[in-house]
Amino acid sequence: MSLALSPTQIKSLIDLPVYPESVATAAAAVFFLARAEEGKRLGILAAPGSPHMDRFAGERAEKGNLVLALCPLTAANARALRAIFAWLAPVPLGLRTSAGCGDRLGLATPGHIHAARAVPGIAMIFAQQSIRENARTGRTPQDVVDDATWGVFQEGWREGYGADADHLKTTADADSTAAAGYTFFTVDPGDHVDDAAHTAPFAELQAKVAALPWADLDSSVADMQARYLGKTFDLEDLHLTFSEETLFRAAAKYARAVLHAARVYRHLASKITDRPWELEVSVDETNTPTSHEEHLYIASELKRLGVQWISLAPRYVGRFEKGVDYMGDPAMDSPRLSSGQAGQALKEFERSFAGHAAIARAFGPYKLSLHSGSDKFSVYGITARRTHGLVHLKTAGTSYLEALRVTASFDPALFREIMAFAIERYEIDRASYHVSAELAKVPALETLGDADLSGLLDQLVARQVLHVTYGSVLTSERGFKQRLLAGLAAHEEEHYAALEAHFRRHLMPFRSANRKSTRGG
Missing domain, CATH: 3.20.20.70 (Aldolase class I)
Known part of the structure; x- marks a missing residue:
C-alpha cells in the first residue's frame, strides 16, 4: 500500500510549515522536513505498525488514522533516512x-x-x-x-x-x-x-x-x-x-x-x-x-x-x-x-x-x-x-563570507563584532594560509554606516581577514557561532538567495x- 500526501495536506495535519520539495514517499509512509519552533524536524506520517517508524527516534502522536513522528535531525536519524532513500x-x-x-x-x-x-x-x-x-x-x-x-x-x-x-x-x-x-x-x-x-x-x-x-x-x-x-x-x-x-x-x-x-x-x-x-x-x-x-x-x-x-x-x-x-x-x-x-x-x-x-x-x-x-x-x-x-x-x-554578507544586512551589530574580532585574530590565523591582505588597509569600522558594511565583502583585504579567521570566530567564547546560526535560520531565504546568486x-x-x-x- 502506498501513501500520498501533498505538502498542503501535511501542513493541515501537523499545523507546521513544511518544506514542499522534501516530501518523499516510501511504501506506506510519507517523509518530509518541517519547521518547528525549536528548529527543523524530520516528519513521518504512516499507518499504525509501519516498520519505518521503528527506525527513527522522535516524538509520536496520532493524527486521524495515521501516526505522526517528529524527529530531531540527529546522525542516527540521518543514517536511517539514507538507508531508505538512496x-x-x-x-x-x-x-x-x-x-x-x-x-x-x-x-x-x-x-x-x-x-x-x-x-x-x-x-x-x-x-x-x-x-x-x-x-x-x-x-x-x-x-x-x-x-x-x-x-x-x-x-x-x-x-x-x-x-x-x-x-x-x-x-x-x-x-x-x-x-x-x-x-x-x-x-x-x-x-x-x-x-x-x-x-x-645539481649536486644536492x-x-x-x-x-x-x-x-x-x-x-x-x-x-x-x-x-x-x-x-x-x-x-x-x-x-x-x-x-x-x-x-x-x-x-x-x-x-x-x-x-x-x-x-x-x-x-x-x-x-x-x-x-x-x-x-x-x-x-x-x-x-x-x-x-x-x-x-x-x-x-x-x-x-x-x-x-x-x-x-x-x-x-x-x-x-x-x-x-x-x-x-x-x-x-x-x-x-x-x-x-x-x-x-x-x-x-x-x-x-x-x-x-x-x-x-x-x-x-x-x-x-x-x-x-x-x-x-x-x-x-x-x-x-x-x-x-x-x-x-x-x-x-x-x-560560502561563509556570503553568510557574513547576509548577516551584515539583518544584524549589523553582530557583523561589526565579528569584523573587529577577526581583525584582532588575523595576524595569528593567517599563518597557515597563503594570503596577502594587510590590516592597515582595512577600513575603520567606525567610519562605516550600517548600510556600508556588506560592501566590505567586496574588498580583497576585508574578505581575506574574515576568510582565514573563521575558526576563531566559530569557536569563540563570545558566542558568535550561535548568534550567526540563529540569525541565518531566521533569514534563511535571504541566505539561500545570496548563495544562489554567488554560485x-x-x-x-x-x-x-x-x-x-x-x-x-
Whole structure:
C-alpha cells in the first residue's frame, strides 16, 4: 500500500510549515522536513505498525488514522533516512565536470542546490570539509555529511552528490572520513614535498635522490633514469624531454609525496570494500609551482605504483589566494595588478594550464582540480576550455563570507563584532594560509554606516581577514557561532538567495564544458 500526501495536506495535519520539495514517499509512509519552533524536524506520517517508524527516534502522536513522528535531525536519524532513500547518500561523480561547495556552518546546502538547479549539468559535491576545517570549526566528518544530507532532503535533490574528505594527510584522517560515508578522498601529501629541491644545485639533487626510499618506491635510480631519459613525451602541442637535472629535481621534490599518496590510497582500498569511491591527489599547498615535467613525473609514478585517481591538483603558476580572484606572479609588488599586468598574468596562466591539461588527458584522463577555487572568476573560462570539461572546482570559504554578507544586512551589530574580532585574530590565523591582505588597509569600522558594511565583502583585504579567521570566530567564547546560526535560520531565504546568486557566477563558466562520466586515471 502506498501513501500520498501533498505538502498542503501535511501542513493541515501537523499545523507546521513544511518544506514542499522534501516530501518523499516510501511504501506506506510519507517523509518530509518541517519547521518547528525549536528548529527543523524530520516528519513521518504512516499507518499504525509501519516498520519505518521503528527506525527513527522522535516524538509520536496520532493524527486521524495515521501516526505522526517528529524527529530531531540527529546522525542516527540521518543514517536511517539514507538507508531508505538512496539519493540521500553520497556517490562518486566520475569524470563529469564538477564543483565542490564547502559549508563551514552546515546551513548552505539548500542555497548551493538552488544554484545547481539554475546552472544544470555540473556534478556537485555538497559535503566537503578538510580535517583542518573540522578542527577549526569544532565539527566532525559525520556532522558534515549529515548536514549535507538534511539540505539535500529539504530541497529534494535527486541528481546525486559527492562527499569530499578534503586535504587528508594521514591514514587516521582517511579512517574517520571513510567511516562517515565519504565517497571522494583528497590526499594531500604536501608535507612530503621537498620545496628546497626547486632551486637546489645539481649536486644536492643527486644526494637527495640517492637518499630516497627506493625499496618502498619499488624502483632504483637506474630504473628511473631508464623510464624518462632519452625520451620525448608528445602530449598534443606539448613536447617534453627530461634532462638528468630536470628528472632529479622532479624526483627529489615529489617522490616522497607520490609514495605517501600511494600509501593512503592502498589504505583506503583495504578499508572501503562496501561502496565505490574515488581519489584526488593534491600538491597545491606548496611554495613552488609544479612544472609540466614534474606533473608528468607525478602522474607516471602514481600510475606505476598502481594508484587510480579521478583528479589531481598541481601547484599552478601565480597565486590562488583565499576568497579573492586569481593573482599573477608573487614577485609583483601589489596583489592589485594593473590591467596590463593582469592580462599578462592570465596569458601565462593559460599557457601553463594548457600543458597541465594535456598531461591529464594523456595520463588518465583525469580532471584537474582547482583548490582555493572560490571567486577565481577570471580563470574559470580558461580552465573549462583548456580541460575540455575535465575539471573540478573546489570552494569553501566563500560560502561563509556570503553568510557574513547576509548577516551584515539583518544584524549589523553582530557583523561589526565579528569584523573587529577577526581583525584582532588575523595576524595569528593567517599563518597557515597563503594570503596577502594587510590590516592597515582595512577600513575603520567606525567610519562605516550600517548600510556600508556588506560592501566590505567586496574588498580583497576585508574578505581575506574574515576568510582565514573563521575558526576563531566559530569557536569563540563570545558566542558568535550561535548568534550567526540563529540569525541565518531566521533569514534563511535571504541566505539561500545570496548563495544562489554567488554560485551561479561560479558555475556558469563550466556549464558548456560538461562531459559524460568515463573511467579515470
